Amino acid sequence: VLNLRDFPRPGQTTKARNFDKSPGGKGANQAVAAAGLGGEVSMYGALGDDSYGDVLRETLAKSGVKTANIERRSVSSGLAIVMVDKNGENEIVTVAGANGTVKSKYAEKVFRPISKSKILLLQLETPLAGIRKVLNLLPDKGRPKVILDPAPAIPLDQIPLQKVDILTPNEKELGILSSNKTTDAALKAILSTETTIILKQGEDGAEYIAADSKFHVPAYDVKAEDTTGAGDAFNGALAVALSNDYKTDKAIKFANAAGAIATKGNGAQSSIPTFDTVKKLMKESE
Numbered sequence: 001v002l003n004l005r006d007f008p009r010p011g012q013t014t015k016a017r018n019f020d021k022s023p024g025g026k027g028a029n030q031a032v033a034a035a036g037l038g039g040e041v042s043m044y045g046a047l048g049d050d051s052y053g054d055v056l057r058e059t060l061a062k063s064g065v066k067t068a069n070i071e072r073r074s075v076s077s078g079l080a081i082v083m084v085d086k087n088g089e090n091e092i093v094t095v096a097g098a099n100g101t102v103k104s105k106y107a108e109k110v111f112r113p114i115s116k117s118k119i120l121l122l123q124l125e126t127p128l129a130g131i132r133k134v135l136n137l138l139p140d141k142g143r144p145k146v147i148l149d150p151a152p153a154i155p156l157d158q159i160p161l162q163k164v165d166i167l168t169p170n171e172k173e174l175g176i177l178s179s180n181k182t183t184d185a186a187l188k189a190i191l192s193t194e195t196t197i198i199l200k201q202g203e204d205g206a207e208y209i210a211a212d213s214k215f216h217v218p219a220y221d222v223k224a225e226d227t228t229g230a231g232d233a234f235n236g237a238l239a240v241a242l243s244n245d246y247k248t249d250k251a252i253k254f255a256n257a258a259g260a261i262a263t264k265g266n267g268a269q270s271s272i273p274t275f276d277t278v279k280k281l282m283k284e285s286e
């Protein structure tokens with residue numbers, strides 16, 4: 001992240017006030033959140049053979065995430081360069097790097113341990129081909145419950161919903177999923193499959209939407225400072241709650257509490273809540 005007064009114009013050189021590096025990526029953030037909340041977590045994906053790859057692997061391992069299945073590739077690690085100007089506007093450049101290599105071949109290789117897990121939590125920061133492959137290989141019965149975070153969002157017709165049990169967009173992502181349809185039409189299209197939706201609604205909490213039922217779970221009242229990573233904390237927490245066989249409404253409460261706590265600190269992985277802080281917030285608000 002570079003903080004600067006004004007964005008450089010083409011051909012211009014400009015000075016930034018500072019340069020901060022922090023580990024991120026939706027998959028990594030969600031894995032760290034799930035491990036921090038007491039889940040037994042294995043991460044699948046790839047890192048580059050650069051120094052960022054070393055740091056990212058170390059931070060995952062330190063957070064309790066199993067990294068044995070993360071491969072190293074002779075390209076750069078995936079990263080995002082974020083420029084923030086004096087008005088707080090941002091310009092972001094992302095490099096897929098090693099993330100771009102997580103395709104069908106890798107999916108086939110790691111499919112066996114994945115298929116034995118209780119919950120499979122997927123995001124869209126790696127190629128769709130790999131995601132599609134894993135979903136295709138999963139059996140119809142006796143498979144992990146699949147949660148897909150459709151982020152970064154793409155139009156619905158490109159998302160493989162087959163064997164996805166829960167889709168977790170935020171409201172902005174729901175708009176992108178819907179593309180030129182109304183969000184109601186997009187929700188209807190999703191619900192015509194076996195997939196249910198848990199819609200993340202920021203300070204309003206979350207909404208559970210299934211074909212035959214729908215309910216709202218209010219947010220916890222916290223003083224939000226930086227909402228970066230709230231959605232990732234929510235998803236990691238949801239996975240842990242469902243792996244503990246929580247009923248859906250309790251699982252969403254747990255995820256709401258994790259998301260709320262994540263808004264109280266800066267950054268994504270540094271503001272991830274622990275199981276005890278989540279339980280405490282839930283108890284205080286009873």
Ligand code: ADP
Nearest residue numbers: 170200201202203205219224230231256259260
């Ligand atoms: P994302 O981080 O993907 O944009 P949201 O902003 O919807 O997703 O946040 C994810 C979850 O975090 C919400 O569903 C909610 O539970 C919690 N959350 C986010 N912002 C707040 C807030 N201001 N107050 C309380 N909870 C929040």
